[in-house]
Amino acid sequence: MYRYDEFDHKLVSDRVNQFRGQVERRVSGALSEDQFKPLRLMNGVYLQLHAYMLRVAIPYGTLRSEQMRMLAHIARKYDRGYGHFTTRQNIQYNWPALDKIPDLLDELAGVEMHAIQTSGNCIRNVTSDQYAGAIADEAEDPRIVSEIIRQWSTFHPEFTYLPRKFKIAVTAHKNDRAAIKLHDIGIVVKKNDAGEVGYEVHVGGGQGRTPFVAKKMADFVPKAKLLAYLEAVMRVYNMLGRRDNSYKARIKILVHETGEEEMRRMVEEEFAKIDASQMLTVPEEEIARISAYFAPPAFDTRPAESAAFTQAQADDADFARFVRANVVAHKQDGYAIVNISLKPIGGVPGDATDAQMDVIADLAERFSHDEVRVTHEQNLVLPHVKLDDVKTVYDTLAAHELATANLGLISDQIACPGLDYCNLANARSIPLAQEISERFSDLDRQYDIGELKIKISGCINACGHHHVGHIGILGVDKKGTEFYQISLGGAADENAAIGQITGRAFTEEDIVDAIETVVTTYTDLRADGERFIDTYNRVGMEPFKERLYD
Amino acid sequence: MAQHAAKGARFQAVTANRLSDGEVVYFSPDNRWVEAFAMAEVADGAEAAETLLGRAMPADFEAHVLEPYLFEVLEDGSAYKPASVRETIRAAGPTVRLDLGKQAEAKAE
């Protein structure tokens, strides 16, 4: 993975000093809150219901064990012993004190981490596929271009005061685990017929109040020209994006109001000018230098089968279930990708204690070539585990409530922090996730139901990605009471789709029964081998609506 | 900043977040920012509420707190309670972590 050189270190430590100065000027009164707010946001500091919240960047969801240990240390020293992994592969701390945050950032800088541009109207964390470098059939490790984009977008002087936030995601696989079509810019790394790597660029996806699937703006941008193309998109957006209404300020609105064709034309025109200067063509040596950081680790040559792994499944039914749900085939013979569920039955989705983080760091160091990944579905991944070691890893995970065998199943929900934590929320989301989890706790039932992604947001900002849940749930406030609106048929993958609302919202008392009704409608109607989303796409909304509102 | 006083709210109090650590605080009768909702001053009527908010926002209020605002409270026996779910949660702590926030400190006493 990428390692900072002197330049990277200096810039991050400059930034911490800069922020320390900004905090001092705020406390002294030299800066008003109105002036300070965008500055603290650009350093990841929010004000939430109970306290400040700090969002630490985890670029493309990749961590070393040393970094995971630091996240545990931060939780212990500056917070209340836990952190929350987010739908953008970042981590959030819910209780830091403002006057301690510069010290906290100094400690993070020591392990090449920061909270730069994790909020504010600037380019945010670049997210990617959690299986990068481990899964077969990638055009190229998507983290290479993610790192290039990260550097180009950091402290970009032209794009620091955009009309609104800007999110970029990258995938390099036919199965999109990074939800690229729901991003302001989504990139598919691919190869042309000549075997050259280039980029399919999608623009104008997003959720929130007005969800959109992104439009494909370019089919194949050559590697050398990608930054020039991105700069063109950003400049068009910065100059023409609306600034009169923050609900109409994302690039998705600009694309929608301008029209796809005209948008493409404007971007191409801008791109031609920027490309002509050649200023943004990254030198081959620098691409090679960055690429080298993402070379595969030194895998052992091993047979594809592991007797120990096979036997352990025969001996232990729980382990067999874990393998079936959470373990994914690795591109390298004799290795596996191990998913760590942060969705224990009845737990808070995406939360991990400092102790759990330390355990995961140890496992990463000993068994996963020192790497761990964060997924946008609020889980973690050990990407490079020898099949021979999976049982040992599982035993440790199980001892720390990290081995729930529910990846992609109904209890593997996304939930935003909601009204328990968030200033913007209208309703609580976590208790609902907990109740749904408890209702469907039986793992055998979960396997029977199969892949079913429930995504819960506590407000229209959609941080819980409810628009793209197979079942999406949006918490709303009706005259001071929490209600829950259901949508069906959303999808965040390569078949991205925005869900359809079923109808009238449900009360807190009725919502879990309503979810159960949706599930049984599916199991009643499904054809052989159909997942929920397949059945929904075949039969449509009507059968579900009938059962929900009869 | 969202105001959470319902139209026609009779009783209101003032809340904010403390600058240094983000802690939820309430404006008290002796013009201090206090951590416990029970110590908050309650205004009766719209005019009294505006006066209260004005007292809570002298020229230098930003040195101590962020974004003070009025919110509705309801009579609760001889005391008051926040009217909204949101302010109830702010006064106590996350409902999913009863070991955190003001609710936990209260138990510890």
Added chain:
Amino acid sequence: MTDYHLVIDGATADESWTYLDDDAPLTEAPSIISLARLKDEADALAERSAPLGIVLRADGLGKTDLGEDVRELAPFIDKLALIAIHFPAYRNGRGYSAARVLREEFGFKGQLRATGDVLYDQWAMMNRCGINAFELAADIDLATFQTALGELSGAYQPAADQNRGALWARGK
């Protein structure tokens, strides 16, 4: 006398320009006029030999009006000694793109000035986009300005400041 502290190319400077309202008569003093006037009075301006400046406004007027389009200045670039970019609110970052277009696409070599909401934490970014003159609040001293510009010691990406940035310069 102005009510701002003018800094040009990193040094305190006397103001030698005047902002002219649209209905004020043209003089032979260095004057900054509006884009509308630049277009409407092209003939009268052609007669004039004194230095000419223009202020590009970005006020959001009406529902979606984004203010003036920097590319409308293309035909006039050679006639302008000064272009002032108005920042109506520091959060409104359109002016940063306008600055880069002027420097990099149009090759503008004159004074490029930031006016309006021009605060400490934006000066360095503005400077990197090619702005070389700043109307600072009167109580900002030069040392403060220089400190702000130096807060981030390097850059990853190129901009108008000819800094190719680390992505391009490493290993050299």
